Amino acid sequence: MADEKQSLFGAVIEGAAGLAGSYAATLTHLFRKPVTEQYPEYKRPMPTRTRGRIILTRSPDGNERCVACYLCSGACPVNCISMQSEEGENGRRQAAWFRINFARCIYCGLCEEACPTLALQLTPEFAFCKDDIADFVYEKEQLLVDHGGKHPDYDFYAHAGIAAGTPKGSHIDEDEPVDVKSIMP
């Protein structure tokens, strides 16, 4: 009986200590500096590989990188990218129009992975709200930027073997064209 009383007393003490402990914990929190980041005033720098708004970049010489190959459109799981290819001057392929519907985009980055010319890139910019959902349909003019994005020095046409404006064999790491009519090695 005495033992039982002791245990009841102990239980009461233990419970009171538990309550006091939780009150004390919250009280100490009251005097700590809040960890909240005040968003519009302070914008945390996002990592460069954050997947936000999509842009179309240009090569160092100022030409569009996009060759309208439709790979991004095919890779897109929500079908938010559409375009029309055409042939520009010098016989280059380019997009007649290029359209991304950001209201559907899920920012998965598959289009960026699919892009063979590194033209299409995702940027850390994520806060671009609109009142009208139709405004989320971005046209090529809105998507095109004047820089090379994450790969400023890369120039697809400087590497590729397509003769579009430049003679064959003049590209980086490209051999002279072989004259198939000659027997010389």
Add this chain to the structure above:
Amino acid sequence: MTPLGALFYLFAALGLGAAVLTATRRNPVHAVCCAVAVFLSVGAMLAVLGAPLPGVLTVVVYAGAIMVLFLFVIMLLGLPAGDGALPPGRFLVPATLAAATLVALFALIGADPTAKTVLPAAMAGPAAVGTILFDKYWLAVEAVSILLFAALAAVMLLGRGKTGRKIAAAGGRAA
């Protein structure tokens, strides 16, 4: 008519009207709501009659506890809400009997000449009521408390039901 008298008639009309509504509602929750109105009016009438302590206790006990209990039971059991009006035929026999009783009662009340004098306004303090309750009627108070205790025990027994007995049996086996 004095203001207090007007209040009495007002609450009497309210209470009786709500009582009639209670008796005729199909939906049990509506009936309970009307019954609450009845008890609030009765409490107010008691307060007007110089009995503030019983009046407030009426509100606390009847309206605040008993009717909440009724509501609780309705919600717990999910009693169905009937539709349409009650058949008036069902009220026929009881209403006739009640009317006869009332006529007799009114005759008796009317026959008493002392009851015609208008009552003076008075207000009893709770201390005086408490003194007389525990001084003169202590036996009745004890009896009511024993009654309440018995009711409590009975409710416990009823409330345990079959599951309680099963648990007790299981506990007995385990021990």
Add this chain to the structure above:
Amino acid sequence: MIVPLSHVLAAAALLFAIGGVMAAARRSILLILIGVEFMLAAAGLAFAGAGLAWNNLDGQAAVIIIMGLASAEAGLGLALLVHGRRGGGTDRADSYHRLGEES
């Protein structure tokens, strides 16, 4: 000056009668119980009026005792209702006739 005792008694009698009719005419146990509560409250009202008429507090003491009675009655009645309902019964008073003749 408030009202004549006869008016108080009349109001109490009316409330009592309504409660009585309700207890007799309604089928739901719940509403029968409410009717009984009305009758008890009406009795309390008459007691309080009489207490005022004869200027003593016994009437008010009686109201409080009645209140204790009423709460015991309501608690027990509702517990019986819950018990009956749990045992597969209904809240209709007519359906509790297990001890009566087969019908």
Add this chain to the structure above:
Amino acid sequence: MTVELLIGAGVMLVKMAVALAVALGLAAYMILLERKLLGRFQVRYGPNRVGYFGLLQPLADGLKMLLKEDIIPDGVDRRIFLVAPAVVAGMALLAFMLVPFGETLTILGHAVPQVIVRTNVGLLLVLALSSLAVYGLALGAWTSDNKYSLLGGIRGAAQMISYELALGLSLVPVVMRARSLDLSDIVAAQSGLPFAVTEPFAFILFIIAALAETKRIPFDLPEAENELQAGFHTEYSGMRFALFFVGEYVNMVLLGALIAVFFLGGWHGPVLPPIVWLGIKVLAVPVFLIWTRASLPRLRYDQLMALGWKVLVPLALVNVLVTGAILVAA
């Protein structure tokens, strides 16, 4: 005679207006205070966008609630559904008429008590009003035609009936010491030591029972967000939801006022003017409640019932007995 009556009515109206404004204003800013304090307890800022320090947040919230659509679901009992929130807020506001704010003043030879209604059964009336507030909850829940609401309403009704007993019993020692049910007399009886010192157990029991009566964490089972969505007010929206919400905060302020009156000595205190003392005491209680909300987890339902019936009620009864013995011996 008529002039006296008119002046009395005018004074009464002014007192009502002041009490209503103070109660509603305090309730509105109690919401801000709760959000701010809760934020700091959780190491974040809380609302600070609307106005300096978020001071206009209550206005913004009220405006939002007013402009929201008032949805009345199909299958509800319309009349009861519309009235239920008003019962909760109304009963809490009504109880303010009984709270005394100070000594009786004498203005131009007229005695003006600083309380709207002074009655010799004040304490019981407070209990009566708090017990009537259950109807708003239970009826609102029943009529919502929603399982979660119904469960919340059943829990709320059972919880409030159970804890009302402990609440009333914990106040009995106060009445025994003050020898009156009149709130002004109870305050006057504490001109020496407040009852929180002379009746510490009654004080603790009252706080616990009152926490349960106001449905605050750790006793917020009727609305238990993670099991019952929002419990009894799941189906309410717009201003009707706001009424439930305001009712809860008015209740908090009311609880502060009642604890100040019953246990902390009302307006009595050294140096500062009485009304300031009352204000400090009234605000201290909600701050404690918010602190509690930040600190304690919610009880399980069986724990709640066990605490009420097996701990609080017996302890309160023992407390009554002991107080009686002390008073008789003294």
